[in-house]
Amino acid sequence: MDFFVQLFTNPVGFYNQHELLIAQIGINSILAIAIFVTFYSGQLTLANAGFMAIGAYTTVIMTLYLPTPLPVNMLAGAVLAGLVSVVVGLPVLRLRGVFLAIATIGFVEALRLGVILNVPITGEGQGLKNPTADPLGGIVPILISLPILAYLVWRLTRSRLGQAWSAIREDELAASSNGINVPLYKMIAFIISAVLAGYAGALETHINFFVDPTEYGITRTIQILTFAVVGGTTNVFGPIVGAVFLTALPEIVRQFMAYRDVVNGIILILVIIFRPQGIVGRGGLAIIRPRWWTRWRARERTAAAH
Amino acid sequence: MSALLQLTDVRRHFGGVHAVDGVSLEIEEGTIFGLIGPNGAGKTTLVNVVTGYMRSQTGSIRLTSPGGTAELARRPPHAIAGLGIARTFQTLRLYRNLTAIENVLIGMHTRRRDDTLQQLLPLRPLMRLDDRRLEEARKLLQTVGLDPDQHGDRRASTLSYGDQRRLEVARALALKPKLLILDEPAAGMNPAEKDRVRELIQQLNADGLTVLLIDHDMRLVMGVCQRIVVLNFGRKIADGPPATVSNDPAVVTAYLGSHAPESASHVPGSEEMDIAATAKPAASAEPASPLLEVRDLEVAYGAIKAVRGVSFGVGKGEIVALIGANGAGKSTILNTLSGVLRPHAGIARFGDLDLTTAAPDKIVRAGLAQIPEGREILARLTVRENMELGAWARRDRGAAHREIDELMKQFPILGQRQNLPAGQLSGGEQQILAIARGLLAHPSLLLLDEPSLGLAPQMVDTVFEVIQRIHTEGVTILLVEQNALRALEIADRAYVVETGRILLSGTGTALRRNPEVQKAYLGG
Numbered sequence: 035m036d037f038f039v040q041l042f043t044n045p046v047g048f049y050n051q052h053e054l055l056i057a058q059i060g061i062n063s064i065l066a067i068a069i070f071v072t073f074y075s076g077q078l079t080l081a082n083a084g085f086m087a088i089g090a091y092t093t094v095i096m097t098l099y100l101p102t103p104l105p106v107n108m109l110a111g112a113v114l115a116g117l118v119s120v121v122v123g124l125p126v127l128r129l130r131g132v133f134l135a136i137a138t139i140g141f142v143e144a145l146r147l148g149v150i151l152n153v154p155i156t157g158e159g160q161g162l163k164n165p166t167a168d169p170l171g172g173i174v175p176i177l178i179s180l181p182i183l184a185y186l187v188w189r190l191t192r193s194r195l196g197q198a199w200s201a202i203r204e205d206e207l208a209a210s211s212n213g214i215n216v217p218l219y220k221m222i223a224f225i226i227s228a229v230l231a232g233y234a235g236a237l238e239t240h241i242n243f244f245v246d247p248t249e250y251g252i253t254r255t256i257q258i259l260t261f262a263v264v265g266g267t268t269n270v271f272g273p274i275v276g277a278v279f280l281t282a283l284p285e286i287v288r289q290f291m292a293y294r295d296v297v298n299g300i301i302l303i304l305v306i307i308f309r310p311q312g313i314v315g316r317g318g319l320a321i322i323r324p325r326w327w328t329r330w331r332a333r334e335r336t337a338a339a340h
Numbered sequence: 341m342s343a344l345l346q347l348t349d350v351r352r353h354f355g356g357v358h359a360v361d362g363v364s365l366e367i368e369e370g371t372i373f374g375l376i377g378p379n380g381a382g383k384t385t386l387v388n389v390v391t392g393y394m395r396s397q398t399g400s401i402r403l404t405s406p407g408g409t410a411e412l413a414r415r416p417p418h419a420i421a422g423l424g425i426a427r428t429f430q431t432l433r434l435y436r437n438l439t440a441i442e443n444v445l446i447g448m449h450t451r452r453r454d455d456t457l458q459q460l461l462p463l464r465p466l467m468r469l470d471d472r473r474l475e476e477a478r479k480l481l482q483t484v485g486l487d488p489d490q491h492g493d494r495r496a497s498t499l500s501y502g503d504q505r506r507l508e509v510a511r512a513l514a515l516k517p518k519l520l521i522l523d524e525p526a527a528g529m530n531p532a533e534k535d536r537v538r539e540l541i542q543q544l545n546a547d548g549l550t551v552l553l554i555d556h557d558m559r560l561v562m563g564v565c566q567r568i569v570v571l572n573f574g575r576k577i578a579d580g581p582p583a584t585v586s587n588d589p590a591v592v593t594a595y596l597g598s599h600a601p602e603s604a605s606h607v608p609g610s611e612e613m614d615i616a617a618t619a620k621p622a623a624s625a626e627p628a629s630p631l632l633e634v635r636d637l638e639v640a641y642g643a644i645k646a647v648r649g650v651s652f653g654v655g656k657g658e659i660v661a662l663i664g665a666n667g668a669g670k671s672t673i674l675n676t677l678s679g680v681l682r683p684h685a686g687i688a689r690f691g692d693l694d695l696t697t698a699a700p701d702k703i704v705r706a707g708l709a710q711i712p713e714g715r716e717i718l719a720r721l722t723v724r725e726n727m728e729l730g731a732w733a734r735r736d737r738g739a740a741h742r743e744i745d746e747l748m749k750q751f752p753i754l755g756q757r758q759n760l761p762a763g764q765l766s767g768g769e770q771q772i773l774a775i776a777r778g779l780l781a782h783p784s785l786l787l788l789d790e791p792s793l794g795l796a797p798q799m800v801d802t803v804f805e806v807i808q809r810i811h812t813e814g815v816t817i818l819l820v821e822q823n824a825l826r827a828l829e830i831a832d833r834a835y836v837v838e839t840g841r842i843l844l845s846g847t848g849t850a851l852r853r854n855p856e857v858q859k860a861y862l863g864g
Contacts, residue, residue, distance in 0.1 A: 192459055200446070201446045205433050211417060
């Protein structure tokens with residue numbers, strides 16, 4: 035309860051006390067946007083933790099060995115994630131549904147176990163120290179990036195590209211009969227998603243002093259997936275709401291901190307049972323709209339029609 | 341006028357199945373071109389080859405337009421759509437969760453300039469373009485007979501079946517196609533809806549659109565098309581104006597089926613057939629105490645009424661046939677009797693058992709077994725394993741095995757191949773396997789769904805001999821067939837089913853002579 039009391043009575047104090055939490059919410063929201071893009075084009079890809087790792091390691095390694103400024107290092111991390119996604123996407127995007135999910139998880143594990151744990155420059159599983167990290171300054175690019183990215187992706191979904199994604203999600207065969215180049219548009223979604231995840235990884239290294247290879251495994255992948263499932267994927271704001279909610283939750287109910295994964299699991303099951311389209315469904319935040327409101331609106335509408 | 345689309349020696353084989361086998365045809369610009377043929381003739385495969393969903397193994401497909409000639413073979417579907425060929429699908433393929441307007445807007449994809457970057461900064465001119473597109477989409481909905489105010493913002497899946505079919509046409513028109521391919525646009529529609537489809541096609545054609553129409557409804561195809569090509573077993577068997585095609589003996593045979601070998605050369609309705617017919621004693625009209633009794637049966641799939649009040653009976657020891665064109669509702673009736681589907685209204689009794697509520701396994705135990713259309717053979721298991729699975733639910737394993745041995749002897753075709761994978765059998769052999777497997781359930785009434793589907797003529801003879809033999813052993817048979825003349829030859833009585841209703845009934849011999857039967861198939 036204290037959490038909310040402070041949020042409303044003393045926002046400045048709240049911000050100062052919860053800066054790391056807010057930064058983490060921002061990063062998770064960007065990851066949520068990343069998985070939304072692939073979901074919106076009908077692809078269940080779980081490669082985002084891998085692209086995050088590429089963004090994170092690239093940024094830190096460049097900071098350690100090259101004289102380039104930090105923003106350049108971060109963008110390089112995002113771009114490299116995008117390039118790798120092309121190579122991964124070419125064979126993998128021929129798969130659909132659960133097979134695509136398994137193949138992308140395979141990529142995440144291969145990257146972590148095969149590359150990160152074996153290449154000396156990555157610290158070989160010991161992780162990498164990032165002495166230049168700046169937890170307080172690092173929050174600024176996160177808070178600036180999030181609204182811009184959310185806006186851009188929201189506009190994208192209304193463009194020709196976004197409509198092609200909707201069509202592919204609904205029915206690939208019909209989409210190609212409408213002249214939509216299905217493999218191309220799937221690839222574009224996969225690349226955009228990878229760049230966003232890589233960027234989120236790069237941002238995250240800047241608030242932590244340490245890059246930990248165990249952060250980029252299955253657990254992270256599933257966490258990102260739950261943002262989308264809990265929030266809903268009809269529009270870009272769904273996964274963001276899911277990310278904010280699930281990231282803040284352990285702070286809100288501190289007494290359950292130890293059972294964090296259990297609570298997450300229960301929430302996931304409840305959402306799937308009672309609101310399979312996610313918290314943010316078609317027509318906005320349905321959960322905060324009481325029943326009488328919908329009924330009243332329906333009556334208004336029929337009255338207007340007559 | 342010139343040829344808009346030209347197919348030369350197009351071929352598509354799947355293993356040993358010659359789905360499309362060297363077809364050549366020309367579609368003139370500005371015409372309505374019909375493509376017809378019995379079930380499994382290769383019509384949809386041909387459309388899939390033209391639209392790039394399947395590759396042609398030989399030959400060429402040329403699209404000639406003012407911009408020049410393009411070879412379509414080996415191009416992907418989206419590229420072919422980009423060249424101006426739009427299609428609808430036999431099974432509806434709308435974007436079900438998007439609104440009607442959104443469906444049409446996506447149809448404009450190839451004509452819409454890529455505005456992805458501009459959309460990121462929505463400025464005035466862009467809004468105007470958006471508005472113009474929306475206005476065009478609303479007009480397209482009106483063209484096909486949908487009200488944009490009433491239907492435009494509804495999700496496609498909430499529209500009625502007929503409206504969904506219309507929406508799919510609107511989405512295809514959004515491409516501004518040079519050629520519109522309609523794959524069974526009137527499937528599952530009632531006569532009034534079919535008339536509206538006919539008017540729409542004629543109106544689109546009057547506006548200059550070239551249409552390739554594939555449909556089973558002969559009345560529709562014969563009514564609107566200027567030229568028709570008939571396919572059978574993947575080959576073109578007739579090509580010409582409707583009047584010529586409908587009187588072509590090859591077409592009549594393809595649709596009504598072949599006769600028994602000795603009368604194969606005769607056209608239906610000719611005098612000689614009566615001689616063969618008199619050999620069979622005339623059966624009485626309706627059985628007094630039927631083994632199977634069906635009254636006012638109605639079955640619907642969502643909004644589509646497939647069976648609209650059907651009544652008939654099957655007496656003990658009879659062979660009764662349900663015949664009629666594809667989509668008439670015959671298989672639906674059988675699936676309802678075997679408990680796979682549930683009727684919306686009506687009575688269906690098998691002895692004392694109420695088939696409208698009994699569980700499928702209970703129905704089988706009571707002695708009513710169905711051999712489904714398409715046989716449902718497990719291709720990787722051996723013939724014997726398939727048989728053993730048929731006896732799986734039985735407690736008396738020893739007796740079941742003895743019976744399987746007995747059946748293997750009875751059907752030497754199976755006995756000789758009992759250790760081969762069932763997938764290697766020919767279609768007819770698989771059908772016999774399916775029937776033999778059904779016999780393990782000791783049925784007193786056997787429901788056979790299209791046993792001759794896709795079989796070569798000699799194999800059809802073998803399968804029908806098997807059916808007659810089972811019948812002489814005391815099994816009552818209810819047979820659904822597209823091969824009407826063939827079914828009528830062995831049937832005591834038959835019912836002609838059309839659009840979910842019984843059009844005619846009578847003894848097999850009487851119906852064979854009835855010109856109405858021919859009309860029901862070829863649309864007179």
